[in-house]
Amino acid sequence: MTAIRLPADQAGLTVVDWRDVPGANVVRHVEDDQPCLVEREVRHQGEPILLVAHADRERLAAARVEIDYARDQPLLDPLASDRVHKHIVIRKGDLAAGFAQADLVVEGEYRTGHQEHVYIETNGVIAVPEPSGGITVHGSFQCPYYVHKALMHLLAMSAEQVRVLQTEPGGGFGGKEEFPSMLAGHAALLALKARRPVKMVYDRAEDMWATTKRHPSIVRHRTGVTRDGRLVAMEVEVVLDGGAYVTLSPVVLSRGCIHAAGPYRCPNVAIDGRAVFTNTNPNGAFRGFGAPQTEFAVEVHLDRVADALGMDPVKLREKNVLRPGDTTATGQRMGQDCSALAVLREAVRRSGYRRKRRRLAGTNRGIGLALFYHGSGFTGAGEVRLASRCSLATTEHGVEILVASTEIGQGTRTMHAQIVADTMGVPYDQVEVAVPDTARVPDSGPTVASRTCMVVGRILQRCAEDLKARLDGLSPAEHFARHGRVVVTKQYEPPPGILWDEATYAGDAYATFGWACDVAEVRYDPDTFAVATERMTAVHEFGRPIHPVMARGQIEGGTAQGVGFALLEHVVMHDGGMANAQLTNYVIPTTLDTPRLETVMLENHYPYGPFGAKGV
Incomplete structure (x- = not known):
């Protein structure tokens, strides 16, 4: 980029560029190579450069931004590429x-x-600035803790200052694993600068054009x-x-x-x-x-x-x-x-x-x-490194499941509730599943890689076995009424005999x-x-x-x-x-x-x- 020209009349507009990023200007993934907002070099057509928000859609649509580029020859053939990720x-x-x-x-x-993923619901988030200086983000996510970690890094905030809640989305198929960290970062930056809630929802064309x-x-x-x-x-x-x-x-x-x-x-x-x-x-x-x-x-x-x-x-x-x-x-x-x-x-x-x-x-x-x-x-040792944790808690109505695993249409909530109900011998309708909220639930790992049933479900089964043993024959609701809330937390334990050499694959x-x-x-x-x-x-x-x-x-x-x-x-x-x-x-x-x-x-x-x- 060689120049950016903003509207002459910026009344009511909130404009954010890379200089407004309080932390590291990267979207945290496997490597920190992708900027949240480009500083100079644009590497692909869908790369975000500038964020502009207004309370009035028509006023926002009239805000014209012009960008000048010094063009270079793009590399489009993977077989001709010597740059290896x-x-x-x-x-x-x-x-x-x-x-x-x-x-x-x-x-x-x-x-x-x-x-293209073509999930029914496109990517969308709502970012709300908190009076304490923190940020709360609601969105169509697969992995709330991915977004949580990315926002901490981007905004230079502590874990307690960032709260991420998943709203059950219309599908994901992997398309809402890593990209929502980008969109959540954009909404959060705008919300913090505007000091008011910001809603960003891609339309279908934007979603297909910009996402992975x-x-x-x-x-x-x-x-x-x-x-x-x-x-x-x-x-x-x-x-x-x-x-x-x-x-x-x-x-x-x-x-x-x-x-x-x-x-x-x-x-x-x-x-x-x-x-x-x-x-x-x-x-x-x-x-x-x-x-x-x-x-x-x-x-x-x-x-x-x-x-x-x-x-x-x-x-x-x-x-x-x-x-x-x-x-x-x-x-x-x-x-x-x-x-x-x-x-x-x-x-x-x-x-x-x-x-x-x-x-x-x-x-x-x-x-x-x-x-x-x-x-x-x-x-390999990926699950050991994740060290996923799950919790079960007694409530006045029965049992509450506390996990970060998300429902994206595949039946996570139903399946997890079944596992807990059958293990504890309690009616299915006495098992509640908490909203994936980083302020309430432990990090049970991302909802990816065919792991939510086998890995997270097994941790929950162990929690249920432990909790059942602690209830002394009482129902969860009865035990809660007599003794108050009981919480059981378990961490992933690998099956025996799993040996993997990351260096030699x-x-x-x-x-x-x-x-x-x-x-x-x-x-x-x-x-x-x-x-x-x-x-x-x-x-x-x-x-x-x-x-x-x-x-x-x-x-x-x-x-x-x-x-x-x-x-x-x-x-x-x-x-x-x-x-x-x-x-x-x-x-x-x-x-x-x-x-x-x-x-x-x-x-x-x-x-x-x-x-x-x-x-x-």
Whole structure:
């Protein structure tokens, strides 16, 4: 930027720039590289520079701000970028020796683009300055304590001066994990300067244009296989477009790389991943967190390997699928909670895959499948570092759950209340769930990474067991009436035997995995080449479902998003910005596009989850 010209008449306007930031002018994420308000260099089209507020919308709309720029050549091609946000290397066995054993080597490159979250409710916050000099922020968040920590850093305030409350949002899908810290910072800065409450809610076009997306990916595979279909070498290169700032790219790349070899047994594996800089909006969390990109690539690639061998793709998968005792690319040994073969065989049986594959050959219809897995919780020692805490308290009505885990449409409140009610043996309607409020609830970690049921739910179960033992046979309400409030707090305890080396990316990446196999029946129009999905069979194993109806809803919703990502959704980029930032031009699946879906949930109880549950 070379110049900023503000309106001549600034009566009633509140204007904030980087000089008004009392603390560090950064949005606290994995790294502190992203400014809350730009000082000089603008790295992408959606970068915030100036905040302007007024009590009258029409007066605000008439306030014209002009900015002059000295233009530079943008970097838009991730493969041309030598600025690396994160680099990850995974090694297993001897790759050269593996390829020497191979009778056939198959190579392929697979690409995915951006994906927009399209949650029903856009990002929005209300910031209220307190007479004490602190700030209270209400908003559409997934992670209140992320926002809390970011505001403390930005505003140079203590933990007690910053209060963050989540208002139940209309969806998140990862899009309300890190970005709300930016929006909350903007609203708080305006509120503190104006000395009055400030409401900031993005309209749909603003939300689509400015916020994070799923990382575009380029994944290259080189696979060595014997004539009978045994995988002997897998070489994978993963490139993610991280955009202009780091945000959550290291974590997304981490999960993507760990899952890049798929749920398969291979003695020799080399995975190299990097998330790189481009002059586009920073990309961030989105359902699956990097794994959908890399697992899509390995599944398509295995179909090509099967084709090159002249082998049925199911037979190839059955021959190489992980079983108890096998090790993943990171060297994690599978236990009895490994259900890869079970979900594969059940999906093939339920869908009539083999019969339909023979019948549909040579027609404009087809059938295919994908086998996948997903680690529950944070990678490696991530959960230990978080040290999540949960509390239960007796009340005059029963029990109150005090956690920072948020309800974003996935059923957190219901599921947590079920776990506590069933553990304590009290009626469900006597269990209340507190509003996620950083002034009241402990930090139970973010609502991400398929951890809210398995990790937080297990901590709550331990709290409930302890609280029940303290009640001396009385109901919670009776005990409260006689003895007053009793509070039990527990902290995360890792399952035994989890060993992870962050330096070498080797060991137990996750405490456990969920397993799934989806079969899709499709038809295509030979004139337009349009593809439609007619029917899907989804077989999932994630321990014991705490609430089967809501779990089924998660599978159905994820399937619809997958259909959209594969067939309909396309972010059009122009000069590094989203050119089709409106729902008239960004097409998402409707009920007419969503296939008939048979959902099957297999149970394989995980001993360290609440009632045997993992993450969906």
